[in-house]
Structure formats: structure tokens, C-alpha cells
Amino acid sequence: MTTESLSTLIARVRDCRLCADHLPLGPKPILQVSEHAPILIASQAPGTKAHTSGQTFLDASGDRLREWLAVSADQFYDPRRFAILPMGMCYPGRLPQGGDRPPRPECAPRWRSEVLSHLRSVRLTLLVGSYSQVHVLGRGRMTERVYHYRDYLPSYFPLPHPSWRTGGWEKRNPWFRDDVIPALRMIVHDLINAAPRC
Numbered sequence: 001m002t003t004e005s006l007s008t009l010i011a012r013v014r015d016c017r018l019c020a021d022h023l024p025l026g027p028k029p030i031l032q033v034s035e036h037a038p039i040l041i042a043s044q045a046p047g048t049k050a051h052t053s054g055q056t057f058l059d060a061s062g063d064r065l066r067e068w069l070a071v072s073a074d075q076f077y078d079p080r081r082f083a084i085l086p087m088g089m090c091y092p093g094r095l096p097q098g099g100d101r102p103p104r105p106e107c108a109p110r111w112r113s114e115v116l117s118h119l120r121s122v123r124l125t126l127l128v129g130s131y132s133q134v135h136v137l138g139r140g141r142m143t144e145r146v147y148h149y150r151d152y153l154p155s156y157f158p159l160p161h162p163s164w165r166t167g168g169w170e171k172r173n174p175w176f177r178d179d180v181i182p183a184l185r186m187i188v189h190d191l192i193n194a195a196p197r198c
């Protein structure tokens with residue numbers, strides 16, 4: 001049982017320089033946590049916009065994710081409703097061939113368990129993208145996991161990463177709109193509507 005407060009832990013996270021030598025813009029851990037959120041978004045890693053603003057999903061990917069969830073930005077950025085903990089909390093840089101690098105591998109082993117031990121109200125974790133799915137569920141195919149989302153309820157809900165590439169994936173997999181999204185919205189809204197208002 002931890003005796004450290006969440007705010008003290010967050011202050012330690014924000015001082016982290018564990019993989020600073022690998023971060024082109026330097027360490028700037030980005031997370032949104034509270035002890036009250038019923039939903040945890042286990043995402044990948046911040047992009048450059050998040051690094052600059054200090055707020056994750058403040059971009060087209062965030063717009064897509066909020067549309068999937070049918071929540072407003074105010075609801076999404078309310079830590080009493082949503083906790084957001086990327087698998088790598090600092091911007092990891094770009095790949096030579098384009099796209100962002102994967103989350104830094106040092107981050108989840110160093111911090112994830114400690115932070116999660118404070119998130120006592122979480123009832124559902126949205127596994128957004130393959131990195132969080134592999135971390136929690138082991139190796140497997142993202143599309144199959146999303147299709148079989150019922151197998152992971154009530155604790156987890158696997159989702160694709162909501163990047164622009166997902167537009168083509170959605171077209172190829174119409175069941176996502178027809179079946180998965182309505183179920184996702186119903187579960188999410190039940191949880192956030194039941195969350196206490198502090």
C-alpha cells in the first residue's frame with residue numbers, strides 16, 4: 001500500500017530524466033491523472049503538439065478519439081472522468097521514414113505500476129493502439145482484438161490508435177462503426193455519468 005500522495009508522485013514523474021539522452025526535445029512527461037477517474041486511456045506517446053502545449057490529444061487524433069467516445073473536449077480533459085497515461089510519457093522523436101517513434105521502452109516499467117496504484121477509481125481501461133495492448137494483453141493482432149472487444153470487458157476495451165491512418169482502417173472494417181463504436185459510447189457514458197462530481 002502506497003503512502004505517497006498522488007501529487008508527490010506526479011512531481012517525481014515530472015522530474016524524470018531516465019531516457020533524456022534519447023529524447024530530441026528533452027523530457028516533458030505528459031499525463032492526466034486523478035484518484036476519481038473511472039476511465040483510463042492507455043495511449044502511446046505524446047506528439048510534438050502535446051509536447052508544446054503540455055496537453056495530450058490536442059490534435060486531429062484527439063478529435064477522432066473524442067468522436068469515437070462521443071465526449072466533448074471539456075469532458076475529455078476532466079481528470080475526474082478520464083485519466084490519460086501514455087505508455088511513454090515524453091515525446092520520443094521522429095522515425096527516419098516518417099511518423100513518430102514508439103514510446104520509450106524505459107517509461108512503462110519505471111512508472112506505470114506506481115501511477116496506476118493511485119488510480120483507485122478506474123473501472124475501464126481503453127487500450128488505445130497496439131503498444132498498450134501488447135503491454136497489458138501480450139502479443140496479438142490489434143484488429144482482431146478490437147473485433148472481439150467483448151472478450152476483454154469489463155476491465156479493458158481495445159481500440160486502434162486514432163491517427164489519420166485509422167481513416168482507411170475504418171473503411172476496411174465497417175463493423176467498427178456499426179458495432180464497436182455504439183457499445184463503446186454506451187459503456188463510457190454509463191461510467192462518466194456515474195462518476196462523482198467533486
Ligand code: SF4
Pocket residue numbers: 013016017018019020027028029088089090104106107108110
Ligand atoms: S519518457 Fe518516461 S522514462 Fe523517459 S524521461 Fe520521460 S517520463 Fe522518464
